[in-house]
Amino acid sequence: ATSSGGATTLDLAVIGGDGIGPEVTAEALKVMRAATAAAGDAEITVTEYTLGAAHWLATGETLTDEALEQLRAHDAILFGAVGAAPNDTRVPSGLIERELLLKLRFSLDHGVNLRPSRLYPGIPSPLAHPGDIDFVVVREGTEGPYVGNGGAIRTGTVQEIATEVSINTAFGVERVVRHAFALAATRDRRHVTLVHKHNVLVHAGHLWRRTVEAVAAEHPDVTHDYMHVDAATIFMTTDPARFDVIVTDNLFGDILTDLAAAVTGGIGLAASGNVNISGTAPSMFEPVHGSAPDIAGQQKADPTAAILSGALLLEHAGRPEAARRINEAVYADIAARGGADGATDRGTAEVGDAIARSV
Amino acid sequence: ATSSGGATTLDLAVIGGDGIGPEVTAEALKVMRAATAAAGDAEITVTEYTLGAAHWLATGETLTDEALEQLRAHDAILFGAVGAAPNDTRVPSGLIERELLLKLRFSLDHGVNLRPSRLYPGIPSPLAHPGDIDFVVVREGTEGPYVGNGGAIRTGTVQEIATEVSINTAFGVERVVRHAFALAATRDRRHVTLVHKHNVLVHAGHLWRRTVEAVAAEHPDVTHDYMHVDAATIFMTTDPARFDVIVTDNLFGDILTDLAAAVTGGIGLAASGNVNISGTAPSMFEPVHGSAPDIAGQQKADPTAAILSGALLLEHAGRPEAARRINEAVYADIAARGGADGATDRGTAEVGDAIARSV
Ligand SMILES: CC(C)[C@H](C(=O)O)[C@@H](O)C(=O)O
Numbered sequence: 001a002t003s004s005g006g007a008t009t010l011d012l013a014v015i016g017g018d019g020i021g022p023e024v025t026a027e028a029l030k031v032m033r034a035a036t037a038a039a040g041d042a043e044i045t046v047t048e049y050t051l052g053a054a055h056w057l058a059t060g061e062t063l064t065d066e067a068l069e070q071l072r073a074h075d076a077i078l079f080g081a082v083g084a085a086p087n088d089t090r091v092p093s094g095l096i097e098r099e100l101l102l103k104l105r106f107s108l109d110h111g112v113n114l115r116p117s118r119l120y121p122g123i124p125s126p127l128a129h130p131g132d133i134d135f136v137v138v139r140e141g142t143e144g145p146y147v148g149n150g151g152a153i154r155t156g157t158v159q160e161i162a163t164e165v166s167i168n169t170a171f172g173v174e175r176v177v178r179h180a181f182a183l184a185a186t187r188d189r190r191h192v193t194l195v196h197k198h199n200v201l202v203h204a205g206h207l208w209r210r211t212v213e214a215v216a217a218e219h220p221d222v223t224h225d226y227m228h229v230d231a232a233t234i235f236m237t238t239d240p241a242r243f244d245v246i247v248t249d250n251l252f253g254d255i256l257t258d259l260a261a262a263v264t265g266g267i268g269l270a271a272s273g274n275v276n277i278s279g280t281a282p283s284m285f286e287p288v289h290g291s292a293p294d295i296a297g298q299q300k301a302d303p304t305a306a307i308l309s310g311a312l313l314l315e316h317a318g319r320p321e322a323a324r325r326i327n328e329a330v331y332a333d334i335a336a337r338g339g340a341d342g343a344t345d346r347g348t349a350e351v352g353d354a355i356a357r358s359v
Numbered sequence: 360a361t362s363s364g365g366a367t368t369l370d371l372a373v374i375g376g377d378g379i380g381p382e383v384t385a386e387a388l389k390v391m392r393a394a395t396a397a398a399g400d401a402e403i404t405v406t407e408y409t410l411g412a413a414h415w416l417a418t419g420e421t422l423t424d425e426a427l428e429q430l431r432a433h434d435a436i437l438f439g440a441v442g443a444a445p446n447d448t449r450v451p452s453g454l455i456e457r458e459l460l461l462k463l464r465f466s467l468d469h470g471v472n473l474r475p476s477r478l479y480p481g482i483p484s485p486l487a488h489p490g491d492i493d494f495v496v497v498r499e500g501t502e503g504p505y506v507g508n509g510g511a512i513r514t515g516t517v518q519e520i521a522t523e524v525s526i527n528t529a530f531g532v533e534r535v536v537r538h539a540f541a542l543a544a545t546r547d548r549r550h551v552t553l554v555h556k557h558n559v560l561v562h563a564g565h566l567w568r569r570t571v572e573a574v575a576a577e578h579p580d581v582t583h584d585y586m587h588v589d590a591a592t593i594f595m596t597t598d599p600a601r602f603d604v605i606v607t608d609n610l611f612g613d614i615l616t617d618l619a620a621a622v623t624g625g626i627g628l629a630a631s632g633n634v635n636i637s638g639t640a641p642s643m644f645e646p647v648h649g650s651a652p653d654i655a656g657q658q659k660a661d662p663t664a665a666i667l668s669g670a671l672l673l674e675h676a677g678r679p680e681a682a683r684r685i686n687e688a689v690y691a692d693i694a695a696r697g698g699a700d701g702a703t704d705r706g707t708a709e710v711g712d713a714i715a716r717s718v
């Protein structure tokens with residue numbers, strides 16, 4: 001890793017993964033390189049890592065310690081998608097998700113999972129009156145019910161008991177809440193909504209609430225409110241335009257961001273960044289969509305979410321100009337699609353080419 | 360408690376609660392009595408219990424052991440809504456929910472929480488193309504992250520750690536899964552969807568999956584599939600008509616049923632039953648909506664959700680004819696509203712009177 005600014009080489013690890021992952025990351029890289037040139041930034045170097053369900057089937061390995069150490073040395077990671085076809089019974093369900101994707105998020109301390117949601121012009125929402133949707137979910141990425149702390153006794157008997165433990169620390173909650181308020185301070189509406197379920201999950205909920213109150217006191221310019229997760233799903237369908245920045249735990253963030261992607265026209269456009277805010281390990285950027293094995297290798301996948309994830313990567317790597325160029329080119333490309341359902345009938349590489357040409 | 364059939368008196372406990380709770384339960388009782396008479400069932404006797412936030416403010420009591428024992432003696436409980444105004448800082452947040460509502464569900468072993476979702480004619484959905492929505496969420500009611508098992512150490516310091524433990528038992532999961540399959544077997548589409556997050560919540564998820572597979576083997580007439588909770592929120596907005604019976608855990612059920620209520624036109628129509636399937640304690644029926652203190656006492660609340668909860672109660676008390684009469688009268692009343700937003704401009708009692716007249 002040399003530097004994260006635009007003046008020196010940006011050293012990326014790329015994990016294309018399974019299914020459509022390699023196709024969409026190839027287009028993201030194409031666009032990122034074009035934007036880098038247009039912005040006058042130093043070049044991007046790429047090291048490809050072959051990981052995912054197919055790799056596991058071939059080698060029995062998900063993510064070795066050696067691969068993890070190599071990944072640590074890069075400036076950032078561009079991630080495609082992983083996972084076998086749902087009906088491929090050779091791959092134990094959840095294995096690749098946990099031992100590769102979640103292992104990366106946890107090992108590289110991706111405490112802040114950024115998931116912007118925006119309704120682009122011409123993209124149809126399933127909502128009759130979606131309004132002007134433009135918010136960011138700031139999801140905690142290394143704690144909560146995702147920690148893998150739990151177990152079962154008397155498995156397979158009528159006496160079985162299975163537990164899952166949600167672990168929440170002041171350290172983890174505070175850093176993500178701070179990030180949410182700092183982000184809100186840069187936005188027009190400057191508003192943070194904490195989503196939790198503190199009336200039932202008392203201990204975790206109180207930690208989140210107290211932390212939000214404490215951080216809010218340092219941000220008199222940012223307003224904030226609180227919503228139970230169940231109520232948040234109602235507003236997400238009746239008035240999603242009300243949200244600016246949502247901060248929430250790992251599981252609620254997982255649920256809300258899929259719902260948010262749905263109301264903004266589908267996960268084909270949703271980008272995300274798994275951010276290590278202390279810089280002790282590379283951050284990782286990935287489309288929210290999965291590996292879609294059914295359309296893999298056919299140039300049918302829309303690379304837009306991967307391209308937008310590339311823009312998020314550049315922004316976090318200190319290259320705001322290249323990021324801005326990509327975001328604007330994507331915006332224009334989507335606006336020009338004008339299909340009845342907002343989809344594009346161009347192939348994966350054609351979309352990448354078109355956006356790369358106009359960055 | 361005398362009997363739960365239509366031939367002997369039905370002995371109800373009524374907890375009107377706070378805000379609009381007493382108004383809407385009064386209308387539910389009015390309609391239940393009219394339907395009882397029309398069906399030729401034996402009469403309903405009612406004992407009112409004063410409980411909720413106002414009662415706590417007046418007495419410092421949420422639910423005494425004595426009140427709980429008295430409630431146990433009834434055939435069923437009709438519950439309105441509880442909770443103070445959100446800005447009433449005298450009532451600790453979550454206290455009434457946990458020490459009254461959840462305490463009732465847990466103490467009376469309400470393992471099966473039934474939440475039907477239906478899009479009524481003329482009721483506008485926030486979805487552009489909602490389709491023909493008619494499903495039931497069968498939510499586990501006594502386990503999962505709702506058990507209150509968790510804690511915190513070093514509270515208020517930078518070293519704070521707060522946990523929440525989700526507890527899942529073969530006993531609790533099996534009874535709710537059995538109920539879901541039995542219910543599905545009585546419906547046209549005969550389909551059960553398990554919603555969980557087993558790729559992350561491995562131990563609980565595997566218990567749920569194994570249980571569904573085992574129970575499904577006994578129901579060759581019922582088909583089933585599986586969906587992660589995040590994906591379920593997508594389908595809930597893009598194709599809710601696909602669902603028939605959803606079975607899920609306590610927290611996912613809480614989230615999905617608010618979302619379901621939203622897509623079917625709001626929680627003003629959503630009914631629910633907290634069912635003790637072994638009959639060891641009374642079941643409890645309640646609208647999904649809250650106490651809405653802002654409109655309390657003004658005859659502004661729509662009593663429809665409470666009335667539909669009354670129909671669910673009668674059905675579970677072995678009075679299907681009276682229940683059917685209420686459901687049909689409600690259906691006709693809603694269809695006749697025809698307001699631009701499906702709302703009624705009649706007062707609370709007027710709606711109750713109109714439905715009571717036509718059962
Ligand atoms: C694949 C899965 C483990 C993952 C998650 O639950 O975080 C995904 O749903 C996501 O949102 O990135």
Ligand SMILES: CC(C)[C@H](C(=O)O)[C@@H](O)C(=O)O
Pocket residue numbers: 199200230456457460461613647
């Ligand atoms: C009030 C609250 C404790 C309750 C729950 O979470 O179950 C409510 O949201 C519901 O769905 O009945």
